[in-house]
Amino acid sequence: MNIKITEINARSIITKSNLPDADYVINPYVGCTHACVYCYARFMRRFTGHNEPWGSFIDVKINAEELFPRNMDKYSNKSVFLSSVTDPYNSLEKEYRITRNILKKLISVQPVLSIQSKSSLITRDIDLLREFKNCRVGLTITSDTNETAKILEPGASGIDDRLTTLKMLHENNIDAYVFIGPILPYITNWKKIIDMTKKFVTMYMFENANLHGTIWKDVKNTVNNNFSDLSQKYDYFYAHRNEYWDKEESDIITYCTENDINHKMYFDHKKIRKN
Ligand code: SF4
Numbered sequence: 587m588n589i590k591i592t593e594i595n596a597r598s599i600i601t602k603s604n605l606p607d608a609d610y611v612i613n614p615y616v617g618c619t620h621a622c623v624y625c626y627a628r629f630m631r632r633f634t635g636h637n638e639p640w641g642s643f644i645d646v647k648i649n650a651e652e653l654f655p656r657n658m659d660k661y662s663n664k665s666v667f668l669s670s671v672t673d674p675y676n677s678l679e680k681e682y683r684i685t686r687n688i689l690k691k692l693i694s695v696q697p698v699l700s701i702q703s704k705s706s707l708i709t710r711d712i713d714l715l716r717e718f719k720n721c722r723v724g725l726t727i728t729s730d731t732n733e734t735a736k737i738l739e740p741g742a743s744g745i746d747d748r749l750t751t752l753k754m755l756h757e758n759n760i761d762a763y764v765f766i767g768p769i770l771p772y773i774t775n776w777k778k779i780i781d782m783t784k785k786f787v788t789m790y791m792f793e794n795a796n797l798h799g800t801i802w803k804d805v806k807n808t809v810n811n812n813f814s815d816l817s818q819k820y821d822y823f824y825a826h827r828n829e830y831w832d833k834e835e836s837d838i839i840t841y842c843t844e845n846d847i848n849h850k851m852y853f854d855h856k857k858i859r860k861n
Contacts, residue, residue, distance in 0.1 A: 608667035767793030
């Protein structure tokens with residue numbers, strides 16, 4: 587896919603977070619070249635004047651470093667998360683190094699740093715990550731084969747590369763976790779993902795796919811075109827999604843508890859039920 591790249595002067599770079607586990611959040615880019623079919627962040631197009639399809643544009647915040655205040659003490663020991671509506675290691679980061687330069691800035695204040703990515707490019711910055719006393723890196727994994735990942739997350743690293751990334755983080759004593767989410771019905775084999783990764787990580791996070799509106803349409807089209815044997819199951823799932831997620835949530839908790847697996851659940855389907 588051709589990516590429209592725009593260098594921008596952003597107005598802010600570190601903002602107060604409304605995520606449950608972070609005080610501040612940093613998004614070095616607008617848009618994301620991973621182009622995941624289930625991406626929840628595509629709403630950003632509305633706020634940033636983009637009409638292009640999600641995944642086909644990216645704005646690079648070239649002034650990111652200058653946007654940090656001179657006195658950064660207030661971030662010391664606060665939890666800082668990269669990133670909520672982009673991948674800080676999307677393909678542009680290789681050339682622009684915006685995330686790398688942000689990390690250099692943050693070392694002096696030692697926040698509680700948390701980074702989540704689907705890219706092996708993060709291994710480039712292991713030297714900096716090792717400088718943080720409190721740092722955790724998550725790799726998102728939603729499927730267990732390179733072929734499926736290529737369909738779901740065409741711009742991201744393959745699953746083999748993500749496993750190698752976890753291994754490298756582990757070997758460098760960087761606390762790593764796997765974010766299994768959004769869990770896609772009948773596609774995300776979370777038990778298999780746990781088996782593939784458990785040697786390298788200290789925790790798992792689980793999130794259900796919030797399939798609604800255009801996200802549901804795009805995911806359903808992807809299923810129809812690439813996993814046609816699941817088409818009818820997806821229709822059934824959609825009609826019974828709260829029951830499906832109740833069972834999935836309960837199965838995960840039971841499995842993790844019985845196998846002594848450190849885990850956190852981010853299932854929000856009960857909110858769907860209320861609406
Ligand atoms: S990596 Fe995250 S922000 Fe980027 S396209 Fe995928 S889901 Fe969206």
